Amino acid sequence: MLNSSQAPTYAPAPPHVLIVGGGLAGLAAATALAGHDVRISVIESRPRLGGRASSFVDPATGESVDNCQHVTMTCCTNLTDFCRRVNIHELFRREEAIVFLSPEGRISRLRAGLLPAPFHLAGSFLRANYLRWSEKLRVAYGLACLRSSRDDRPGESFADWLLRHGQTIRTINLYWATVLVSALNERLEQMDVGHARKIFIDGFLRNRAGFQMEIPLVPLGELYGTRLETWLRDHDVTVRLTTGVRAVKMDSEGEIRGVTLRSGESIDADFVVMAVPFDRVRALLPDDLLAKLPALTSLDVLQASPITGVHLWFDRSVCPFDHVVTVGRLIQWVFNHTAIQGRSATGEGGEYLQLVISASYDLLALDKAAILDAVMKELAEIWPATREATLVRSWVVTEHGATFAVRPGVEAHRPLQRTPIDGLFLAGDWTDTGWPATMEGAVRSGYRTAEGILEDLGRPTALVAPDLATEPMAGWLLGLNADRGQAGDSQTRDRPTSSRLGSPAARASGSAGPVGRA
Ligand SMILES: Cc1cc2nc3c(=O)[nH]c(=O)nc-3n(C[C@H](O)[C@H](O)[C@H](O)COP(=O)(O)OP(=O)(O)OC[C@H]3O[C@@H](n4cnc5c(N)ncnc54)[C@H](O)[C@@H]3O)c2cc1C
Numbered sequence: 001m002l003n004s005s006q007a008p009t010y011a012p013a014p015p016h017v018l019i020v021g022g023g024l025a026g027l028a029a030a031t032a033l034a035g036h037d038v039r040i041s042v043i044e045s046r047p048r049l050g051g052r053a054s055s056f057v058d059p060a061t062g063e064s065v066d067n068c069q070h071v072t073m074t075c076c077t078n079l080t081d082f083c084r085r086v087n088i089h090e091l092f093r094r095e096e097a098i099v100f101l102s103p104e105g106r107i108s109r110l111r112a113g114l115l116p117a118p119f120h121l122a123g124s125f126l127r128a129n130y131l132r133w134s135e136k137l138r139v140a141y142g143l144a145c146l147r148s149s150r151d152d153r154p155g156e157s158f159a160d161w162l163l164r165h166g167q168t169i170r171t172i173n174l175y176w177a178t179v180l181v182s183a184l185n186e187r188l189e190q191m192d193v194g195h196a197r198k199i200f201i202d203g204f205l206r207n208r209a210g211f212q213m214e215i216p217l218v219p220l221g222e223l224y225g226t227r228l229e230t231w232l233r234d235h236d237v238t239v240r241l242t243t244g245v246r247a248v249k250m251d252s253e254g255e256i257r258g259v260t261l262r263s264g265e266s267i268d269a270d271f272v273v274m275a276v277p278f279d280r281v282r283a284l285l286p287d288d289l290l291a292k293l294p295a296l297t298s299l300d301v302l303q304a305s306p307i308t309g310v311h312l313w314f315d316r317s318v319c320p321f322d323h324v325v326t327v328g329r330l331i332q333w334v335f336n337h338t339a340i341q342g343r344s345a346t347g348e349g350g351e352y353l354q355l356v357i358s359a360s361y362d363l364l365a366l367d368k369a370a371i372l373d374a375v376m377k378e379l380a381e382i383w384p385a386t387r388e389a390t391l392v393r394s395w396v397v398t399e400h401g402a403t404f405a406v407r408p409g410v411e412a413h414r415p416l417q418r419t420p421i422d423g424l425f426l427a428g429d430w431t432d433t434g435w436p437a438t439m440e441g442a443v444r445s446g447y448r449t450a451e452g453i454l455e456d457l458g459r460p461t462a463l464v465a466p467d468l469a470t471e472p473m474a475g476w477l478l479g480l481n482a483d484r485g486q487a488g489d490s491q492t493r494d495r496p497t498s499s500r501l502g503s504p505a506a507r508a509s510g511s512a513g514p515v516g517r518a
Contacts, residue, residue: 014039017453018259018269020245020284023051024439025427026275027228028082028446029453032463034235036454041267042237043259045244048225052277052402053439055221060393063343064219067397068309069335069354074468075202075210076440078447081465086231088223092214093340099321100178101382102130103328110211117471118205118478130327135171142167142176146197147205147478155408158196159188178327179204184436185305185358185403195406195436205478207468215323215340248272248285248424254292256423271423271453275446278302278404278430292421298413302430305437307402308360310375311395312353313344318385319353331355331378350392355379360398368396403437404430417448422456425449 014037019026022044030042048054055064072079074094083089097111106129113123126136145151145165152161158180162172176196177188183199184191204211216223232239244262251257258269274281278299282290290296310331322339326332337343337352344350355375357363363371372394379386404410414432417425427445435441447463454461470480 015270015457016041016258016268017271017273018043018267019273019275019427020259021051021273021275021277021428022046022049022239022241023275023277023428024053024079024082024224024442025429025431025446025449026051026273027224027232028078028443029273029275029425029427029449030232030237030446031082031085031228031235032447032450033453034232034237036457036459036461038453038457040237041269042232042239043243043245043261043267044239044241045262047242048221049228049239049241050220050224051442052399053220053224055219055225058393058395064221065311065395066220066309066354067399068307068402069333069356070216070220070439072214072439073203073210074212074214075207076438077465077467078443079438079440080214082443082447086228088227091217091223091227093217095213095215095323098211098213099324100128100130101321101324101326105382106130112208112211117208117474119473120208121204121211130174131171135168135175138166138168138171139175141165142171143200143205146200149194149197152193156193157189157408158191158193161193161196162188174328178325178332182325182332182356182358184406185307186406187359187361190405190407192406192408192410194411198434198436201478201480202467206470206474206480208471210468213323215335217341219341245284248274248289250286250289254288254421256421271425271456273425273427273449273453275427275449277401278428279304279401281426289421289424293419295415295419298415299430301413302410303405303407304401305403305405306360306364306398306400308357308363308371308396308398310355310357310371311397312355312375312379313392313394314351314353314386315390315392316349316385316388317351318379318383318389319351320383326378326382329378329382330357331375331382332357363398364400371396371398406436417445418452425452 016039017033019030019042022042026042027049030040033040053070055066058065080089097109100108100110108128108130110121110124112120115122131139142162142165159172162176167176172188180188180191180196180199184195202210229239245259246262247260249257249260249266256272258267259272260266274284282296282299319334319336321336323335326334333356335354337354343352414430415426416432417427419426427449429437429441429445431445433441433444435444444464451461451463474480
């Protein structure tokens with residue numbers, strides 16, 4: 001017979017966190033929780049990870065083609081942190097300058113000069129040749145007004161705000177739309193003013209490096225797909241692809257118990273993270289659960305905004321740039337994948353270009369042939385060499401629900417990651433992060449969710465990376481807290497504590513609460 005000191009002791013099984021959705025939000029939550037003594041599963045309905053930031057295989061060539069070019073900026077500190085965490089950060093190239101091509105074909109480069117922020121881009125801006133001197137003064141006046149929200153009007157679009165602050169149709173089309181439509185994937189006529197302000201302050205004014213663009217050197221399917229899958233499996237995270245979740249499971253007492261798959265299989269879990277797009281969440285929650293989540297009725301108000309990507313493979317080189325912003329045109333941005341990723345159409349000499357058209361509402365009524373026709377006409381105007389070149393093949397990909405639309409007042413409709421239901425969290429670029437629909441917003445939401453779960457487990461851990469530091473002169477002139485960069489933005493510190501593990505004392509002893517049932 002064993003005495004008490006010899007009796008086997010059974011450590012409780014680690015709590016199970018089940019993440020529905022393998023986009024960047026779900027992936028960020030999973031990678032941040034790895035190594036924290038929790039069992040993690042990622043359930044993804046598609047055959048690959050990466051969600052909207054992924055690639056498809058061209059059946060004609062077997063080549064990986066991104067659904068659309070994805071770029072990030074240095075101010076996206078959490079995406080950077082995520083990429084470092086999973087060892088893919090070296091697969092990006094940082095650009096010190098952004099090239100702009102005026103409608104007349106003149107080139108301007110936006111790069112930081114010697115002046116401190118917020119004036120580091122002033123020299124480039126003054127040299128920009130797509131605006132006249134009087135227009136530059138007008139834009140400078142607009143930027144000075146934009147730094148403060150004092151005279152914002154509720155519900156006002158950014159286009160109306162610009163008109164109210166001395167901007168002309170030319171400054172709006174050539175400057176403000178050029179910067180913001182691709183950054184926020186929305187037209188100025190239906191864009192939230194606060195989001196426009198955030199792009200300028202965080203991206204262009206707060207810190208010298210914030211505006212620098214980072215471009216992937218490999219297809220998205222490798223970056224956030226196969227590489228992530230390997231990392232997760234190496235870190236004991238269960239990844240199930242081609243596995244759709246049908247509904248979140250609750251018990252008779254209203255406790256979260258896991259999920260039911262479309263196949264009918266049931267998986268138990270202590271925490272469920274809904275990291276699916278905003279228009280999918282409600283359908284996965286049972287009615288009695290939805291009744292306890294009135295904040296989610298707001299999701300009906302969110303709308304989607306489209307992006308069109310056009311992939312063109314030419315038999316020869318036609319584009320003299322690695323990437324270029326084409327000012328005042330239908331095509332907004334051209335990325336030369338032969339130059340950036342070493343990919344070509346026909347071996348030596350061929351060129352693979354990817355064109356991006358954000359907020360492509362006007363293209364929704366057109367078929368692919370008409371869109372191709374329109375962009376080929378523009379390219380011929382921009383680079384006459386395309387007239388002589390042979391288009392070897394092409395893809396036109398319009399993502400109708402590319403991002404949630406940053407319409408005026410949108411922030412009021414974005415729910416927090418922590419829900420009032422113990423064990424149920426939301427993650428996704430559409431949740432309340434203050435960021436527009438970006439990879440950065442998605443990763444922040446995943447980190448916040450992971451922080452919330454660890455806090456519920458009695459192991460509070462700061463995961464959200466600080467913003468880039470606000471440089472002193474920028475802080476003073478823009479009225480920003482100069483040390484903002486030192487502080488993370490964890491929501492868990494100022495949110496009510498979940499009762500999932502009972503009282504703090506119970507959490508410390510690990511003796512109470514539903515997590516114990518795992
Ligand atoms: C064309 C395009 C261009 C873009 N360009 C940029 C850019 O340049 N820079 C940038 O920062 N951002 C860009 N974005 C936005 C960026 O891709 C998104 O903000 C980010 O990827 C969103 O991640 P997410 O995890 O929130 O959502 P998603 O990526 O949508 O992930 C949700 C996942 O949930 C899965 N899912 C849904 N339902 C279920 C279910 N029932 N069961 C299991 N799984 C389910 C989906 O398959 C998906 O994989 C772009 C987006 C698009 C579409």
